[in-house]
Amino acid sequence: DVKVTQSSRYLVKRTGEKVFLECVQDMDHENMFWYRQDPGLGLRLIYFSYDVKMKEKGDIPEGYSVSREKKERFSLILESASTNQTSMYLCASSQGGLAGPSSTDTQYFGPGTRLTVL
Amino acid sequence: GQQLNQSPQSMFIQEGEDVSMNCTSSSIFNTWLWYKQDPGEGPVLLIALYKAGELTSNGRLTAQFGITRKDSFLNISASIPSDVGIYFCAERHPAGKLIFGTGTRLQVFP
Numbered sequence: 001d002v003k004v005t006q007s008s009r010y011l012v013k014r015t016g017e018k019v020f021l022e023c024v025q026d027m028d029h030e031n032m033f034w035y036r037q038d039p040g041l042g043l044r045l046i047y048f049s050y051d052v053k054m055k056e057k058g059d060i061p062e063g064y065s066v067s068r069e070k071k072e073r074f075s076l077i078l079e080s081a082s083t084n085q086t087s088m089y090l091c092a093s094s095q096g097g098l099a100g101p102s103s104t105d106t107q108y109f110g111p112g113t114r115l116t117v118l
Numbered sequence: 119g120q121q122l123n124q125s126p127q128s129m130f131i132q133e134g135e136d137v138s139m140n141c142t143s144s145s146i147f148n149t150w151l152w153y154k155q156d157p158g159e160g161p162v163l164l165i166a167l168y169k170a171g172e173l174t175s176n177g178r179l180t181a182q183f184g185i186t187r188k189d190s191f192l193n194i195s196a197s198i199p200s201d202v203g204i205y206f207c208a209e210r211h212p213a214g215k216l217i218f219g220t221g222t223r224l225q226v227f228p
Contacts, residue, residue, distance in 0.1 A: 004160070031214060040127070042206060042218040043161070050214070058215065090160050096214070105214060109160030 003027070004110035006091055012116045019078040021113050023091030030096030032074035033107065034058075034066060037088040049074055050096050081117045089113045124207055124219030132227050137194040139222045141207030149210040150183050150190040155221075156203045164205075165192070197226050 007022035023032065031050045035043040035058075045058030047066040055066050063085060067075045074093075078085055090112045094105035124141045131137060141150070149168055153161035165176050167183035167190060174181055180193045190207055207219040 033215075035218075040220055042122070042124070042220040043216075044218070045215055048215065092160070094214070105210075106163055106166070107216060109162070111158065111160050 004091055004093055004108050006089075006110040006113050008113050009111065010114050010116075012118065013078075013081050014118050015082060017078075017081050017117075019081050019115065019117075021076040021078075021089055021091075021115070023074045023076070023093075023110055024072050025074075025093040025108070026072065027093065027095075027108075028071065029093040029108075030071070031094040031105065031107075032068065033092040033094075034064075034074065034076045035090045035092065036060070037090055037112070043090060046076065081115075083117050085115065086117045087115060089115055122207060122209060122217055122219035124222055126222060127220070128223040128225070130225045130227065131197055133197060133199060135197050137197055137201070137224060138191065139205060140189060140191045141219045142189045143209060144188075145209075146187045147209040147211075148187075150181070151208040151210065151216070152179075152181050152190070152192050153206045153208060153218075154203050155206065161204075161206055194224075197224075199226050199228060202226050 004025045013019050033048040034046040037043045044060050046064050049055045049068045052071050065077045091110040092107040094107045152165045155161040165181040170187045172183040178195045182191045204221045204223050206221050208216045
């Protein structure tokens, strides 16, 4: 079974703090994704990566950055947390391939990190 | 950007009732996906649809890919308490990204 784990289930930070959210997958997947989930807005893509050291902006990248130094790990970074970044953050991975994200790839999600910024 | 309109936003039903929800898009895509998110967990893929008109079942769940390729429907028959959660439709962008609907929150009362 695919397992996607996220470093924390709940996190409380203060405005202006630097925040790291970590995601690890154990299935040797090429592609990894970060989403945020807000009531009434569904899941929105922040950043994704289809290879080590590669990253692509999603639909709402402002205020975030990412790091993928190893294939199994994809980190989301909030350089200076703000209250409007209070949200549920979901990481996902998919198998992918040499050609980049495949149109038939299934994404597997982690349990989420609920971040509150005070 | 692309929008997926999902309705209804929430549903409160009694155990045993059938449920129907739908999703519409402003664009045409080649894949419709339906995910379920249990409370406190990440979404899990329920059903994937790949061609217009396709009707696919997974146990008590049935989903259809609309003929116009701009909509999809998910039906749940004879609901049970463990059906509680948020159901999301999603479209797969050619670059591999997923575009999600706004979700339908389902509550099932005994």
